[in-house]
Amino acid sequence: MTAYDALLLVSFGGPEGPDEVMPFLENVTRGRNVPRARLESVAEHYHLFGGVSPINRQCRELKAAIEADLAGHGVELPVYWGNRNWEPYLADTVRRMRDDGIRRAAAFVTSAYSGYSCSDQYVEDIERARQEVDGAPLIDKLPVYCLRPEFVEPLAESAREALDQVPSGAHLVFTAHSVPLAQPGRADYVAELNQVAAAVRDRVAPDTPWALVYQSRSGPPSQPWLEPDVRDHLEELHKAGVPGAAVVPIGFVSDHMEVKFDLDVEAAQRAAELGLPFARAATPGTHPRFVTLPRRLLRAAQDAE
Known part of the structure; x- marks a missing residue:
């Protein structure tokens, strides 16, 4: 279907237990001189929910739904998942992709819009992860999709x-x-x-x-x-x-x-x-229409080549 041999799901990441909340927030704010008191205040938001962000669970569910959609349409591509700010970290996922023999992947990010924090920062983090891995595969971010x-x-x-x-x-x-x-x-x-x-x-x-x-x-x-x-x-x-x-x-x-x-x-x-x-209102999550989007973006990328 495409010149790609894998799809990479890229997300923000989040803690999955109380002990992970502060290290996660420190990752997110590193280099921004955010006061400790502010981090502690935000940490309380997570502790209201047992110290667990729902985002990793949602990424697992989205990854499974995308895999099912690809398979249901005869697209034989492995789907990987890496986060910018928490496990599974992007660099670790890119390393696994390299070890699996992946040469070129398309990245579908869980952010639909243009702008630095919504798009460009994902590109930077993907490239930073690649630089950490000798022999890393090429990774192309799929286009902004908010108007799809x-x-x-x-x-x-x-x-x-x-x-x-x-x-x-x-x-x-x-x-x-x-x-x-x-x-x-x-x-x-x-x-x-x-x-x-x-x-x-x-x-x-x-x-x-x-x-x-x-x-x-x-x-x-x-x-x-x-x-x-x-x-x-x-x-x-x-x-x-x-x-x-x-x-x-x-x-x-x-x-x-x-x-x-x-x-x-x-x-x-x-x-x-x-x-x-x-x-x-609910967000798209794993809505059946939304989970078709990576496959359709992949098709559009193929048609553009």
Whole structure:
């Protein structure tokens, strides 16, 4: 099907036990001079869930679903999995790929958008892992896929389900991870988010008011980041007399910790305090439409050669 002899699933990584939380956070923030008190505060988010991020489990499930989709369509490619910030580390996975005789792999990353933290940093980390491994295979990152129907349609389906859980007249609230205004690629990231939000709204309820808001900022207060914050926006909806909010995390591929805590705990609590009906839509995860995406991107890469 392609010139590739493997598919590499690349994700962020996350702790799978209480003892792993701080080492993981130190990996994520290395070189950024994040105060220890801030790391300890974020660590409490993980400890609310037993010190386990759901992201690794979700990657295992996604990997299995992709393998089944490839096999079901006669595509005989092994699927590997490596993380940027926790086990299985990318370099270890690349080393195993080399030992297995892999020469050229396509990388499918669990981040759908353009911009530095969503795309370019994955490319850098893949190359860094390759540099650690003598004789490493070539690895090509598959293109940004946020506007692909395989990503948008599962989001639209879950947005419709969320709207059904809140009163008529509720607004759609699309959320994504905030980034610093100075981050390279920020304008492309915002433009794509707006396009995805509009595409989801048009599929679900074309006349429903919507807004794009942000969550999970982690920089110092003095550093400008994308706004408004989702919790501030919920307050504005309440003040305006809006009867409810269906929150759709379009910036995320799966329900990892920043969805489970920042939305399901913090944003949901703020909505409850306000008396604002609130529902959170699911992310694509292992939606049957989404898991076809790596195979289709591989096909497009082959056709482009």
